[in-house]
Amino acid sequence: MGKINVLDKHVAELIAAGEVVERPSSVIKELVENSIDAGSSAVTVEIKNGGISYIRVTDNGCGIAREDVPVAFLRHATSKVREQDDLENIGTLGFRGEALASIAAVARVELITRTKQELAGTHYVISGGEEELCEDAGCAPGSTILVRDLFYNTPARMKFLKKDMAEGNAVAGVLDKIALSHPEISIRFLRDSRETLHTPGDGKLRSAIYSVYGKEFSSGLIPVDYELNGVKVWGFVSKPAYARPNRSMQQFYINGRYVKSRTAMVAMEEAFKGSLMVGKVPACVLHLAIAPSAVDVNVHPAKIEVRFLNEKPIFEAVYHGVKTALNQGDTPVAVALKKPAQTILSPFAQPEPAAQLRMDISVSQAPSSERVVAPTRPQVDAAKPPVRNFAVHDVQKMPIRMDYGMNYVRPASAPEAEKPELSLAPSPVEQKAVPSFAEQNVKLPEPPMEQEPPTAAQPLTEEPACQPERLIGEAFGTYIILQRGKDELVFIDKHAAHERMLYEKLKAQGGQAVQQMLLSPVPVTLEKGEYTAVLEAKETLAQAGFEIDDFGSGTVLVRSVPLVLGAEEDVADALMEMAGYLLNAKNDITTEKLDWLYHNVACRAAVKAGDESSPQELVELAQRVEREDVRYCPHGRPVSFVLTKKELEHQFGRI
Numbered sequence: 232m233g234k235i236n237v238l239d240k241h242v243a244e245l246i247a248a249g250e251v252v253e254r255p256s257s258v259i260k261e262l263v264e265n266s267i268d269a270g271s272s273a274v275t276v277e278i279k280n281g282g283i284s285y286i287r288v289t290d291n292g293c294g295i296a297r298e299d300v301p302v303a304f305l306r307h308a309t310s311k312v313r314e315q316d317d318l319e320n321i322g323t324l325g326f327r328g329e330a331l332a333s334i335a336a337v338a339r340v341e342l343i344t345r346t347k348q349e350l351a352g353t354h355y356v357i358s359g360g361e362e363e364l365c366e367d368a369g370c371a372p373g374s375t376i377l378v379r380d381l382f383y384n385t386p387a388r389m390k391f392l393k394k395d396m397a398e399g400n401a402v403a404g405v406l407d408k409i410a411l412s413h414p415e416i417s418i419r420f421l422r423d424s425r426e427t428l429h430t431p432g433d434g435k436l437r438s439a440i441y442s443v444y445g446k447e448f449s450s451g452l453i454p455v456d457y458e459l460n461g462v463k464v465w466g467f468v469s470k471p472a473y474a475r476p477n478r479s480m481q482q483f484y485i486n487g488r489y490v491k492s493r494t495a496m497v498a499m500e501e502a503f504k505g506s507l508m509v510g511k512v513p514a515c516v517l518h519l520a521i522a523p524s525a526v527d528v529n530v531h532p533a534k535i536e537v538r539f540l541n542e543k544p545i546f547e548a549v550y551h552g553v554k555t556a557l558n559q560g561d562t563p564v565a566v567a568l569k570k571p572a573q574t575i576l577s578p579f580a581q582p583e584p585a586a587q588l589r590m591d592i593s594v595s596q597a598p599s600s601e602r603v604v605a606p607t608r609p610q611v612d613a614a615k616p617p618v619r620n621f622a623v624h625d626v627q628k629m630p631i632r633m634d635y636g637m638n639y640v641r642p643a644s645a646p647e648a649e650k651p652e653l654s655l656a657p658s659p660v661e662q663k664a665v666p667s668f669a670e671q672n673v674k675l676p677e678p679p680m681e682q683e684p685p686t687a688a689q690p691l692t693e694e695p696a697c698q699p700e701r702l703i704g705e706a707f708g709t710y711i712i713l714q715r716g717k718d719e720l721v722f723i724d725k726h727a728a729h730e731r732m733l734y735e736k737l738k739a740q741g742g743q744a745v746q747q748m749l750l751s752p753v754p755v756t757l758e759k760g761e762y763t764a765v766l767e768a769k770e771t772l773a774q775a776g777f778e779i780d781d782f783g784s785g786t787v788l789v790r791s792v793p794l795v796l797g798a799e800e801d802v803a804d805a806l807m808e809m810a811g812y813l814l815n816a817k818n819d820i821t822t823e824k825l826d827w828l829y830h831n832v833a834c835r836a837a838v839k840a841g842d843e844s845s846p847q848e849l850v851e852l853a854q855r856v857e858r859e860d861v862r863y864c865p866h867g868r869p870v871s872f873v874l875t876k877k878e879l880e881h882q883f884g885r886i
């Protein structure tokens with residue numbers, strides 16, 4: 232007997248259903264797309280338990296005629312395609328004739344529908360692919376589909392479903408995209424009886440974006456409206472200042488269908504080249520309208536991937552469309568300087584702004600007879616000895632002696648335990664700009680200028696264990712250069728070194744990172760998948776120092792951040808980046824995730840290559856590299872390397 236069986240209808244249906252129906256969100260995508268194809272102007276979606284036990288989609292579209300109802304649930308039954316040629320010109324979202332059959336194969340489905348022409352509607356029930364009821368129903372024109380107990384007859388699939396919250400958020404993510412794909416349709420979403428989305432359906436994309444992503448996201452957008460080579464591009468891109476650390480907020484729609492398009496993505500990012508900081512990418516909601524014959528949507532059962540007949544016109548239209556929008560829309564914010572208040576100062580006096588402010592106050596308070604106040608320069612107190620201030624170039628040339636290891640003498644007044652942590656980044660709470668070295672008027676200890684270099688006859692300490700080191704300076708704002716002993720130059724990557732130290736510090740706090748409460752919580756709007764991932768990893772984030780609260784509808788509130796983290800504007804950025812990681816690191820174990828979070832925080836908080844650092848900071852960093860034996864950054868790159876005098880001489884042909 233042969234080994235090959237023809238599968239029975241039920242098993243074949245279950246296998247086929249698996250391709251289309253993966254989870255509640257895929258059911259909802261198919262049902263709402265049917266409602267859109269039916270010409271609806273309003274669609275309401277309700278779910279319970281993340282959509283696993285209950286989904287209801289109600290529309291005001293064309294409805295299904297009684298005789299068509301049972302047919303609609305058959306595989307390969309569709310009203311959207313008739314013959315082969317139609318496949319070349321698909322103008323609807325559905326065309327495979329599979330969705331209803333697939334859903335009905337793995338759930339209990341009920342349909343109530345009526346066309347405008349019919350007097351009575353139809354009530355139809357089908358479970359596990361078997362028809363159970365078909366009767367008259369009194370209802371308004373349009374369709375309501377109820378899907379209960381998804382995967383009740385396929386327990387293997389059921390096991391793959393996530394918690395209700397994650398499934399519900401996946402549904403929300405799908406509806407966000409559908410709402411943005413058709414701003415002319417009002418989309419309403421009720422989750423466990425709570426309305427979480429309601430777009431006005433006024434045809435304006437900006438209104439839909441506002442409803443989906445909120446005020447902050449929509450205020451940072453530039454409109455795009457362009458046409459080239461028969462490709463129309465319209466929608467919005469984020470202003471460069473609102474760029475994000477990952478691509479989760481990049482959305483492309485082709486002929487009203489959400490798709491993943493690498494061509495469009497690359498073209499848009501190319502147009503942004505030169506306007507963005509390294510590591511940032513723009514967000515967008517961009518629609519492309521092209522001839523249906525120029526795009527093949529029949530690539531994937533979920534229809535999320537498309538193939539273009541010719542990529543070039545797509546690339547060019549997106550590139551030039553976005554470029555033009557940036558040129559026109561990204562105008563720098565006009566800063567209107569406040570005119571100085573009317574004063575009766577001498578017209579020849581030209582006070583500096585700060586002095587002006589002080590004088591304004593004194594003018595308003597002073598009696599009229601004393602009103603004329605001449606600007607004064609700070610008086611030098613003759614009694615005090617003049618303070619010696621070094622110009623920047625003086626200081627940079629200045630040799631600074633450093634004694635390491637056993638010879639390093641700490642000032643008695645600042646014992647190790649009380650020494651403040653080396654901080655090269657501004658605190659988010661204080662938000663003070665770190666004054667540049669020149670502004671600080673740093674006074675370096677007097678002796679180094681005059682001090683003689685140590686000689687054999689005049690040792691630095693009684694018994695030097697190693698030769699003292701000298702700060703030569705800093706190259707490219709990145710590398711600290713020291714001379715060690717007589718024969719070696721040491722180069723230290725200041726970012727890598729600082730990053731490692733912060734990372735070790737976070738790790739040493741053993742999952743209880745020291746937090747700082749933000750003065751006001753920072754709201755961060757995320758793509759729904761990321762939103763779920765962040766809420767699921769709340770505890771891990773707390774261990775790394777981030778206290779997060781759910782603010783609803785894709786937004787989280789960051790209440791605390793690790794103490795080492797920098798300025799407040801980094802908070803949203805940090806969380807967005809972490810959210811992207813957490814979404815893709817579903818299978819990583821908690822310790823791996825925690826470690827990644829430590830890396831990320833350390834990298835953000837560490838002094839950056841190119842940041843201005845004072846000689847004192849460089850010296851202290853170098854001392855700590857030596858003291859703590861810091862060798863590699865958390866990513867495994869070396870922190871320092873040594874160039875010997877011999878190697879240098881070799882380069883110059885001296886030896």
Ligand SMILES: Nc1ncnc2c1ncn2[C@@H]1O[C@H](COP(=O)(O)OP(=O)(O)OP(=O)(O)O)[C@@H](O)[C@H]1O
Nearest residue numbers: 265269294303309310325326327328329330331374
């Ligand atoms: N909400 C609805 N309103 C009116 N007609 C509907 C609705 N939902 C489904 N139909 C009808 O039922 C048919 C079958 O729907 P189904 O989703 O299974 O296939 P499709 O949309 O044609 O293709 P695809 O499988 O690609 O979605 C549709 O072609 C359409 O005629």
Ligand SMILES: [Mg+2]
Nearest residue numbers: 261265325330
């Ligand atoms: Mg369909």
